[in-house]
Amino acid sequence: MASLRAPQPAHLRTWLLAILSVTHRLVAATAPQQSSLVLSAEQEIKTHLAPLLSDGAALSFPPDPSWDALTARVSAPRIAPQFFAVVEVATEADVEQTVKFANKYCHPFLAVSGSHGFPTGMGKMKRGIQINLRRLNSIEVYNDGKSATAGGGILQYEATRDLFAEGKMAATGLCACVSVAGPLLGGGHSMLQARHGFSADNLVSARVTLADGTSVTASSEENAELFWGLKGAGHNLGIMTSFDVKVYDADELWAMDVLSFTQDKLEEVLTVFNKLEYEIQNPGLLVAGGAIAWNPELDKEHPVINIQLFSAGTATSIDTYIAALKAIGPAFTLTVPDVPYGEIYTIGGLGIDGPLCRKNVNLLALANSVSRWDPAGMRAGFTEFTKLTRNPTFNASIWLLESYGRRGVQQIPVESAAVPAEERERHILHSPILWWDGADAADRKEVEAWAERYQKAVASPNEEPHFYVNYARGGEAVPLVYGTDGSRLERLRRLKREWDPDNRFGFYNPIR
16 A cells, blocks of 8 residues: 655645645535535635625625626636635725635635636636625825826726826726736736836835735835736736826827738738837837738738727827838728827727627637747748638637837836846737637637647747737746746745745746
């Protein structure tokens, strides 16, 4: 008979938790007064957690009328964490009590705000507690007008709307329905990054609930090492219940230019972009976005390349970009001038009613951060994308093309945050977003196989791959997501051991 080896002291807590978890479930499953484990867990919450929550908090269980809305995700059913309860927290103390309860009764938990994350690890959540942060959705500008304090559950459109009402803006992302905190914790590409850096670079301080249910302040002066880790690897370290960020005057009008090209122009468009970005080191506040997608009005046989340019004020190189791109011969052009910053999401098709905010539709995304466009690799990827999306099942999918700007990002010292050097150096992202309906296993298998072919097709011969953590599919090698600098990786792992030794925050691209 094999012998059992006693756990080492460093692993004793994890071992004991595992034993307690098994024992608890055996008792719950065999207790005559309970019909199931789920019922037992529900009674635990109602008996032992509910009395400790604030008056503004709420509990939900299936089949409550609110259940489906609270558990809907942009990536379901492909990525669908399984919850037996939702705790809608209204205060930091609610978060603390929920985490302590989950630890005591051996339940996994996951903090949720925008329900927009899609790493495969999130699908490993089984019979857990959702800590829903959406009631923590306030934002207020401080009297000095230089920073604002926000709740951990606020979404980007809410922050943009409320700040703009005060004549301010912050370095948040482009998708209205995504939370502010979620992208920030992974770095956070931003419309303002050419001037002000990543979202994480604009974090002033944060209140963080830790794996043991206590909360601390993290800033450059208090728990500075935790603060460093939050800015790029924060999903692994705690729940950010509130935070202060820098804000800026929103007094410039923006413009949006759209140019659409047929597939035969792909290499020329990318070559022109490479040339422009090499020659113009500081184009001002100019953001290049867009997507490759099907548009039968322009091309019935192939997807179309849509370039979307946002520019702020008059001190940009937008005219040079437009002239160079128009010389290629676009099939369609559009200019929308004089756009207030508060209307950017709506004008750009990125509002809460846009396709990126749909829920309960399968989603698979593939991240690639590069320093230059590789026309040959992109052509190979285009061929693969065309083959897959000719199938009506996947025809609504898009291939995001993004260049948010690099000057502001690269002026921030790389040692100031856990955001890897690779992400600062590679300001270009291209990411297929594959959507399809239903739970057909054959469809999922087809997409997963395609993803492998696509990543091989677009791999650059000139640089090692790097994957932006917030777009990462899940399962990528840790150095390819959090950076290849060994000393920085060890620093992150040391932080993880210190602040989350039992990996309670282990569902979102874990650093272990």
